[in-house]
Each structure stands twice: as C-alpha cells, then as structure tokens.
Amino acid sequence: MKQSIFTVKSNQHLTDTVLKMVLAGDTSAITASGQFVNIKLDGFFLRRPISVCDYNEKTLTILYKVVGKGTQYLSTLAAGKQLDILTGLGNGYDTSKSGMHPLLIGGGVGVPPMYRLAKNLLEEGKKPEVILGFNTKAEAFYIDEFRALGVPVHVATADGSLGTKGFVTDVVKTLKDYTYFYTCGPEPMLKALSDVTETSGQLSFEERMGCGFGACMGCSCETKYGNKRICKDGPVLEKEEIKW
Amino acid sequence: MKQSIFTVKSNQHLTDTVLKMVLAGDTSAITASGQFVNIKLDGFFLRRPISVCDYNEKTLTILYKVVGKGTQYLSTLAAGKQLDILTGLGNGYDTSKSGMHPLLIGGGVGVPPMYRLAKNLLEEGKKPEVILGFNTKAEAFYIDEFRALGVPVHVATADGSLGTKGFVTDVVKTLKDYTYFYTCGPEPMLKALSDVTETSGQLSFEERMGCGFGACMGCSCETKYGNKRICKDGPVLEKEEIKW
Amino acid sequence: MVNTKVTLSGITLDNPVIPASGTFGYGYEFAELYDINILGSFSFKGTTREPRFGNPTPRIAECTAGLINSVGLQNPGIDKVISEELPKMRKCFHKPVIANISGFSVDEYAYCCERIDKEDQVGIIEVNVSCPNVHHGGMAFGTSPEAAAEVTRAVKAVTTKPVYIKLSPNVTDIAAVAKACEEAGADGISLINTMMGMRIDLKTKRPVIANKMGGFSGSAIFPVAVRMVYQVAEAVNIPVIGMGGVSSAEDVIEMMLAGATAVQVGAANLVDPFACKNIIEDLPRVMEQYGIKDLNEIIGGAHK
Amino acid sequence: MVNTKVTLSGITLDNPVIPASGTFGYGYEFAELYDINILGSFSFKGTTREPRFGNPTPRIAECTAGLINSVGLQNPGIDKVISEELPKMRKCFHKPVIANISGFSVDEYAYCCERIDKEDQVGIIEVNVSCPNVHHGGMAFGTSPEAAAEVTRAVKAVTTKPVYIKLSPNVTDIAAVAKACEEAGADGISLINTMMGMRIDLKTKRPVIANKMGGFSGSAIFPVAVRMVYQVAEAVNIPVIGMGGVSSAEDVIEMMLAGATAVQVGAANLVDPFACKNIIEDLPRVMEQYGIKDLNEIIGGAHK
C-alpha cells in the first residue's frame, strides 16, 4: 500500500453514467490486476474504493459509475485536479492458476478489472476469452477496448439490445473448453457463475469499507477457511472457499 | 441583506498577516459604511464576518487579518475563486450626526471600515480627521490610502516604531475641535475612547456570530436601551447607550 | 405531481419543513428574503415567563459540521410575545405557528402554555424540556422520564391545543422519556434538541463559550438524531417531529423514513438563510428521484 | 525543545498519541507504512473470551464528518490474541501496549483481564464497558454506574496492571459513571466510545447498517467528547484518556486542556493511515505556536 497524490489527466463519459478517469501518479504499489485504489474526495469522510482498470509506471486508469454523491462529485473533476489516493489495495487476481484458456467475466462496474487481467494473461502467453454483461446497449462500455486486445469478446445484455439476450451465465453455458474463470460484478451474478461454471475460479467481491487496508474489520466475510477482510484478504476469493 | 456569489479579483498581503481582497459581485445591498459581509468558506460551518472597507457598484474591498483557520484559508484564495457572501449586514455608521469635523479612529483590524466612512463624510462636505493605531510599524497598513483621500492622518504605534508612541487615545487627547467620533477596534480601545472623548460618537463592536443577520441571538449585548444584536442592531452602537 | 402534505394532530401542513425554534427568530429576517408562507409552519424562539437576556457572550463556538450555542433562551417574555410578536408575525406568516415554550419550573411551563393556548395563531405548543429544573438540582426536565411526564401533565391540564414535548438527546434512554410523555398525554414528540458540547480556545486556553458548555447542533449530529427519531417512533404511537442536522431534502426524507411526520431545520438556517426555501423547492425532485409519490407513504418506512 | 512525554499510572509515554481500539487492528498494516514505535502506545482491537465474527455486513455507513460502524467486536478470542497476536505485535511495537477487553458478562470481563494481566507486553488494560450485558436485558454495562462499577471491581480483583474503564457516551450523566468506576478502584478512565447512530439508505429505504444502528465516531463527535472529558476530569482524581473525533495536533491539545493526560485517535486512522504519524510530527510545532513548553502543564488547563 502507498498513499500518494495523483493528478487527473482526463475524465470522460463512456456512457450516461460510467466515466473513464486517467490519473498520473506513483503506481509502484500496484502489483496485480483485481486490486483497487481508495480515493479521498473533498467533503466526504470515507474514501471511495475503485478497481484498477489499467496502469503503467506513470498512469492509472479507472472506470466508475455515478451511483451516489461521491461518484457524482468525482464525475465533475477536471484535468489538473489532485487527488489523495491509497494504491495497491487488496490481493488481486492470481494468474498462475488460469490454465491456458481462462474465461474473464465482467458484469456492469465489474468489467474494469477484467481489462488489466486480460492484458496480464495475454502477456503470459495465455488465451483468455471475455464475457461482458450489461443491462442494455446504452449502458455497455469498453467492448472495443477488449476487442482491441485481440481476445474473443462475448456480450450479453439483459434486454437483448446488444449481443446475447440474457445474462453472462447464458453465454458461459455455451462455452466448453475453458480452464478456469475470473469474475467481478454484482453478487447475484457471482453466485450464479459459481453454480454454472465447471472449473475453479476467482470471484471479486464488494463491501462497504471503513479503511480499505485491513485495519477496521468493517468489510469482513466468513469463508470456509475462516474470516476474511474483503479489502485485504480479498476482494478476490476462490470459488471453493466462498460460503454463499 | 442579499446572498450572492462574488468572484475574487485580487488578494494581496498588505503586511505579514493583513491582506486586501477585492471581490466582484452585486453590492446593491450595502447601504452604509460600517456594515459588514458574512463569507462562506469551503469546509467551515460558520460564515466569517468582515467589515466593508470600500465598495462601488461592482466591487467590494475587504481588509482582513489572518488570525485562525478561516482567515488562513481566505488568504490562500486566488483570483477567479467564487465565494458565497451575505452583504448589507448591520446598521453601519450614521454620518448625519458627525458635525463638520469628526474624528475617525481605527485600531488594527478596526481600520478598514474607517476608509469608506472617510470617503462618505468627504462627499458630504465634511472634514474628517483620521487616527490609526497599530502595534508596530510592521503591522501598519492603509496609511497611504487614507492620506490619498486628502484627510489629516495621525498614526500611533504601541512601540513607537511609527508616528506617536502609544495608543490612539494619546493622539485623541491632543486634539481639540472635533465635533464627533467614529471608531472600530479592539474592545479595550473602544472603552478607553469612550472615556477620553469629549463628544458623542459611534463605536463598532465585534462578537462571535451564529448567523450574522439577526436570527439566532448569538451576538446579543445589553445596552441602556435594551438588548441589541451586534449583527443586526449593531455592530455600531452610540457611546451613550453602551453599558461597559 | 407528488404530494408533500402531511398532518400533525389534525393540522395539515403544505410540506413537512419547519424552521426549528431559536434559529428563525420570529421569522422577520427571513420574510425580508422570501415569502415564508411556503413553509410547512415555523417554531418561534423559545418563550419563558419573564423576559430573559440569556447567557453572557461569547455564546457561539464553531465546530466541524456544526456549532455550539449557549444563547440561554433570550426572549422578551410571554407577555410581550403575545402582545407584540404574535401580531407582527401574523403579518408575514398566515399559517398556524408552533409556539416553543420553556420554563425553569413546572409552574412556569404551565403558566406560559395556558397563556399561549388562547392565541388563534398558535397551531401547536412545543414544550422544550431541555431546560434545567431550578427547583431540583438543575438537571434538565428532559433527562428524567418522571420530570418530563410531570411537565406534560401540567401543560395538558391547562391547554386545548396539541402539545408536543421537545426532548433532549443528552439521555441514556430517549424512548423511555418519550413513552413517559405519551402516557402523560402528549400529542406528539419533537426531537432532538441540541447535544451538550464544548470547545476550548487554544490561544486563551479557556472554553470558547462564556458559559463553558452549550448546545451542539448542525449536520454533525444528524446520525444521532436519525437514531433517536427511529427509537422514539418505535416506542410511541403519537406523531414525531424529527430534527437535528437536517440540511437537505434528502435529509428530510431520511428523517421521515426513520419515523418523523414533519421535520425541523435548525442550524442550517443560520449559515444559509435560504436553507428551508431550497429544501422545499428540492423536495419534489428528490421525491421523484427515489420513487416517492406521497410523503405520507414513507413515514417510518425504515421500520418495516 | 518542547516536552511531549506524559505519564499514565506510572507508564511514561513519549507522546500522548495512542491509536484507539478497533481502528488500528494489531498495528501490522500501519507498521508496513511507518515505524509505529513513534506512537505513545496503542490500544489493540477489543478482545473477548470467545472468537467472534461480529455483526453481519454492511457494518459501515458514511456520515458527515464521521462514520458509523457495527463491527461487533470481531476478534480471534483471548487465547489466540495471547498465543498469536501478542508475539506478532511484539515484533513491530516495542513499547507497552494497551489491551482493550470486552465482555458480555462480568465473568467474561474478569476472565479475559485475568488472562491478559500475565502478559508483559501489556502496559494498561482498557475495559470497554459499552457492550450489552446479556444477563440483564442487554443494556450496556456503561449506561449504569452500578454495572460499570461491578465490572471494575471484578476486573480489579484479578489484575495487577493499571485498569482504565472505557466509557460509553450514550448516557445522561457521564460523570456519575466515571465516579462509580473510580470508587470501584479504576486506575483511569478512557472516553468516549462511539455514539449510537443510524443512517437510512434512500434507495432501499432500509437502514444502511445490517444491524440497523451502530457506533458513530469521527470529527463530528469531537465537541461532545471534549465536553465529556471535561466533565469527567472534573469529577475524578484518576487520569483520563480522551478520545472522540481527534484528527490533528490541535485536537490533541484541546483534549488535554479539557483534562486528558493522553489522547486516542480512532476514525482518523481509517481515512488517513498516516494520521497518528502526522499528529505526532505536528505536535511540537503546534505546541510552540500556542506557547506550550511541556504538555504536562496544560492537562486540565481549561478548568482553571
């Protein structure tokens, strides 16, 4: 974990409610895809946890949805604004377990961490396949960016306005030869995936957080291997350890 | 009273701790010298009351001393910053009672309201004489601005580093033919002036304020003519009504 | 169109937004800024039998997200309130007002309430039991269920108008105090009054407030107020007026979900004289945002 | 050079800054960021007889200038704390720690305190009496002077180390509870624990916290904490550890002027992991700014 000041480089709408923000700063504490950062916002007591979508030595990319006052405020920030951010939080995805052909399944604001994960797996010479789920075509984002990585991308929308009509699980059921799965998204989706998948996998969870770095026990969950803090021992849990 | 948004035009140090801020905005609610404005500052619950030093149709000038966190923050603001300000607060000085040759006595951060008052009296064809008191030469400000009005200006400093060594009362004692006096400054100075002056006069008081516009009774004082709110029935009181 | 009308003991308010006693004077300063008849009602400055200057100054201390006040019930006394202020208030506010009454003995409460009861303009009598009981060691009436009930009974015996007891939050068991008031005949409960707080000036190393301590209020206390409104709404069957840190239409809705039928706005008026106006204007939009057609449907909604 | 050393029951701290229980875990996360031996001491997470998962999630709700938590004393239980955590803590923190002990019965408090009393590393035992008394209707021990005194006596009977009773602010008369603890043999008083608070989610119209209510803390509660520290310091002759909303060196000094010998920092650690470090580094400069040469000179300074 590192606390440092980042500078907003750009902050643009991808959809009506989802924005992409690129920040410049010290990313050295980020060690894995699936980790998150915790952002201090003027006038708000708690920080806001947001997944790392991508990063390099000097910049960090996040994608976030406006759901309340904090993300609303975030959406108003212009280039040049400085933000106090804790980076390198959480365990992140373990790519060593992926096998050659892992499935990456992102639902809604669970899509962002899949992006860096896909890049990492490609770098390791693996052949990830991506499934992105949204409610409607209008709410879909980052599909082209995933395609640009050269990976197969399936899209499911609940209303059928784009790709398969239905849920990501409907797509998963049509796929056969995957070796592992990684996912992030709303809890009902995670549960459904855990049921429908035929391999092991890693699932990323959300919880209301006090600190985001393991100090307060605000975000605990019970697993088969004992209590875990979503912020520190997660957000990524293994399918096998989860108590639904 | 009016609530409106002002834009900082300039914000410059006059001394180590006293700054002059010029703001652009709607000054139409300001009707008299000696009135004050109440400034909302980001991150602070209460507004900060500051005297009107000068104004025209479009701009407001204030002089303020950095004494705590709020004024410290104010001192960091750059041109372009917008501030929510309540204007036209308090009764202000009544120039109709001045006679031809009133004394204007300002001590420390009580100096600012004397400036507009002097201008008003001059416009009315009167011949005000000004006494400004400071602790030291290094803390003195706005002397040249008063001189530029063409009025006689006396300066007293506690350590004698500028003008008369001593207090404004020492200067007052040497003056004879004044017809009235107006003053603003620390309470011990007001009390001393009330004792030493030979005419009637008006004195401007400070008090910790909740609202600044008469709603909360946070700033009350007892006078010979009943309870008064410093913010609404003051800050200017007549010498005769004050209970010391 | 959404419905913002709510009813307190038979009195229908256009909306639940009511400036809290002591933060709106008699309304005059606000009436200069906007037509205060848009308000649901308003609770005027706490009135006592005798005129009071209140406590020595400084009476105000700033806090993070709030302030401490120790005004100490400055008011011209019940006679002048009736003879001078009520007629003046009538000119700028044409709806029933809430008369906030304080006292330092049971007799004083009863005396003032009996006097104010005869005034047409007064819709509700709000009895502030946060005052010290000078005959019994100075503990506030509101800190004991028995003392609060005693005041309630005395007031109910001499009044015909709805009586709302305004509770102090500085207690271990707010629900017990509320229940005692209900049993003693209260028509409703107002809460919370200010929390006892203190600030010390680092320069002088003395308390900022001349009286050392004072009443802390403002957005900082909102979570405590919501909790107490929730607890009291669960404990009693009479209407609750919720307050403490309310400064937005969202806060009004949260208070109502906790169980309030109407909501008062205090400290927010001091820093933004248009606070109540803004809240009233925002309310329909915020109701729509959260799918609320009628405010009456959400009263106590979080208890389900 | 200024003196920041203070002494609690014979234990001299390099400075009065102590992370508050539950907001610093066992120190490990912070030790990765800076050398936590700069701290005066630290109070580790509340420990109970049995391991506890605590309350269901969500356990956290944001508030203006604070948060509500309903962690519910998640901890591995006294056995594991002694066998696993204390040895690990010793590696990153070389000064005496404060053991924060909780219980749901008098026996449980006594059992845990007796166990922890044997540990060298522990300088002070801090007994959190804000927990519900499961044998007596679930009211917190700390809400009654008698119950708090009973816990104090039981703990004092089985310990040799200084015992500080940590009080709940959710009471009518905090000084009475503190006095009862002093008379029962407490060596010091810690206060305040969190204030009971609640938030409601406008979208779901349900309480944000799974357990409905929780403990409210952070800068918002500072004025209440200062007031209670002042009242308790006036009522007792044993040292007071002050806390509640402290987030700057200025706040530390204000707490000490109110009567605290040392000061704990809670919620501030969660939003700024360097909060305690920054406070400790700022302290000498702020002391000089206010003309303070030795912190011991200002303890209770506002009472004069």
Ligand SMILES: Cc1cc2nc3c(=O)[nH]c(=O)nc-3n(C[C@H](O)[C@H](O)[C@H](O)COP(=O)(O)OP(=O)(O)OC[C@H]3O[C@@H](n4cnc5c(N)ncnc54)[C@H](O)[C@@H]3O)c2cc1C
């Ligand atoms: C590990 C992790 C990674 C996340 N990554 C992303 C991401 O990449 N993109 C994205 O859009 N969102 C992400 N979220 C969700 C994001 O944190 C919330 O949408 C955001 O905190 C809402 O803040 P707000 O002020 O707008 O909402 P409000 O509802 O006003 O917030 C009130 C409080 O609740 C908390 N809160 C509200 N919703 C959530 C939530 N879903 N999870 C955790 N806390 C919440 C807030 O942090 C705040 O403390 C992530 C959450 C977690 C835990």
Ligand SMILES: Cc1cc2nc3c(=O)[nH]c(=O)nc-3n(C[C@H](O)[C@H](O)[C@H](O)COP(=O)(O)OP(=O)(O)OC[C@H]3O[C@@H](n4cnc5c(N)ncnc54)[C@H](O)[C@@H]3O)c2cc1C
């Ligand atoms: C009618 C009036 C006119 C004033 N005019 C001027 C002026 O022209 N120039 C100038 O430099 N100062 C003036 N002051 C004083 C100025 O209001 C304070 O210096 C300022 O509020 C300090 O704020 P702070 O946050 O820096 O100090 P803090 O001490 O951090 O403030 C804490 C709280 O105390 C209040 N406070 C502190 N000192 C005073 C004070 N002396 N009077 C009233 N409230 C105070 C603050 O407003 C705030 O609410 C005036 C005060 C009044 C009442």
Ligand SMILES: Cc1cc2nc3c(=O)[nH]c(=O)nc-3n(C[C@H](O)[C@H](O)[C@H](O)COP(=O)(O)O)c2cc1C
């Ligand atoms: C300056 C001031 C004066 C007050 N005077 C009274 C009063 O006279 N009678 C009363 O019942 N409550 C009084 N109160 C309490 C408020 O009516 C309200 O209960 C409390 O401030 C909590 O609401 P808030 O957080 O919105 O301010 C006063 C509050 C303030 C800030």
Ligand SMILES: Cc1cc2nc3c(=O)[nH]c(=O)nc-3n(C[C@H](O)[C@H](O)[C@H](O)COP(=O)(O)O)c2cc1C
């Ligand atoms: C997340 C969290 C967990 C806490 N856990 C404990 C605990 O286990 N034992 C205890 O005595 N106090 C606990 N507290 C209370 C704090 O130690 C402290 O008394 C309180 O938060 C007030 O200080 P603050 O405003 O600085 O947070 C906890 C507080 C928080 C925020």
Ligand code: FES
């Ligand atoms: S949020 Fe504090 S431990 Fe996870």
Ligand code: FES
């Ligand atoms: S400050 Fe509110 S009446 Fe003067």
